[in-house]
Amino acid sequence: MNTQAVADRLVQLCREGKNMEAIEELYADDVVSTEADGxxxxxxxxxxxxAKKSSDWLANVQEFHGGGVSDPIVAGxxxxxxxxxxxxxxxxxxxxxxxxxxxxVSGGKITFEQFFYNLPG
Amino acid sequence: MNTQAVADRLVQLCREGKNMEAIEELYADDVVSTEADGxxxxxxxxxxxxAKKSSDWLANVQEFHGGGVSDPIVAGxxxxxxxxxxxxxxxxxxxxxxxxxxxxVSGGKITFEQFFYNLPG
Numbered sequence: 343m344n345t346q347a348v349a350d351r352l353v354q355l356c357r358e359g360k361n362m363e364a365i366e367e368l369y370a371d372d373v374v375s376t377e378a379d380g381x382x383x384x385x386x387x388x389x390x391x392x393a394k395k396s397s398d399w400l401a402n403v404q405e406f407h408g409g410g411v412s413d414p415i416v417a418g419x420x421x422x423x424x425x426x427x428x429x430x431x432x433x434x435x436x437x438x439x440x441x442x443x444x445x446x447v448s449g450g451k452i453t454f455e456q457f458f459y460n461l462p463g
Numbered sequence: 464m465n466t467q468a469v470a471d472r473l474v475q476l477c478r479e480g481k482n483m484e485a486i487e488e489l490y491a492d493d494v495v496s497t498e499a500d501g502x503x504x505x506x507x508x509x510x511x512x513x514a515k516k517s518s519d520w521l522a523n524v525q526e527f528h529g530g531g532v533s534d535p536i537v538a539g540x541x542x543x544x545x546x547x548x549x550x551x552x553x554x555x556x557x558x559x560x561x562x563x564x565x566x567x568v569s570g571g572k573i574t575f576e577q578f579f580y581n582l583p584g
Contacts, residue, residue, distance in 0.1 A: 415533050415545045417561040420579040422543040424536045440538040444563055444579055458541040458565055 345447045349414035349421040352445070352452070356411045356425070361400070365393045370451035378441075378459050392455075405430040420446050437462065466568045470535035470542040473566070473573070477532045477546065482521070486514045491572035499562075499580050513576075526551040541567050558583065 343351070348368055355364035375386040375395065386392050412424040426440040439459065446454035464472070469489055476485035496507040496516065507513050533545040547561035562580035566573050 412536050415536060415543065415563065417545040417547065417563045417579075418581055420563040422536065422545075422563045422565070422579075424538040424543075426538065442536065442538045442541040442543045442565055444543070444565060446579070458538075458543075458567070460539055 343447075343450045345419055345421055346414075346416045348447045348450065348452060349416055349423070349445070353411050353414055353423060361396055362393065365389065365396060368452050369393075370448070370453045373452055374454050376454075376456040378457060378461055380461050402431050403429050404432045405436075407436070419448060420444060464568075464571045466540055466542055467535075467537045469568045469571065469573060470537055470544070470566070474532050474535055474544060482517055483514065486510065486517060489573050490514075491569070491574045494573055495575050497575075497577040499578060499582055501582050523552050524550050525553045526557075528557070540569060541565060 352364050352368055355361070355367070369389045369392060371389050372387070373389050373392055375392045377384045377386075386395050407428040407430070409425070409427040409429075414421045414423045422442060422444045424440065425443055426438070428436070428438050430436040439462075441457045441459035444454075444456045444458070445452050473485050473489055476482070476488070490510045490513060492510050493508070494510050494513055496513045498505045498507075507516050528549040528551070530546070530548040530550075535542045535544045543563060543565045545561065546564055547559070549557070549559050551557040560580065560583075562578045565575075565577045565579070567575035
């Protein structure tokens, strides 16, 4: 799959709430995932660790009120989209989050992702 | 100006070829600009140095055949767009380039930009 096809598939799966399936299907074994500057453990290496980061995040959600993913913008091996969530975490307040996401595709798989957002303050 | 307004204005000025005016009008004095991984001098600090980076790039262009800027995607303080160029550099071959650009807006000014593209190889 080229960058556009991977981007479209990622967006489709995330819109269906199939975030874990997206990682399983689309991510390279050696993917590198980078959170916002200042985040704890900002860089995660490897598909297994990235999947655990996502499943840990999902396990902390008490209620998912809504969210969305924009259509992707594609440029060469990279694509970008906006993701937003409205969630109540366990033992924490309800929170609206929005982020710019950048992905790199190589050999038909996502090998790099980086997220840009303000840390909750 | 909020993030959407800054994003729209940046895209407008770049589409008009007014890249230097965009830096002058929209960039914060302490902006940080990051090129692709592996680029020479990947990080540039300060509006004056960022303006010089752009003017040096433009000075190396022999002929500008075309280019474009996508509409921006906005998420909180960040926005992203695609930029592409078709240029012939002085004493080099014609080259098509495309990149994902991410910007951060704070206090109505661009304080951060990062570019994602493959280095010519």
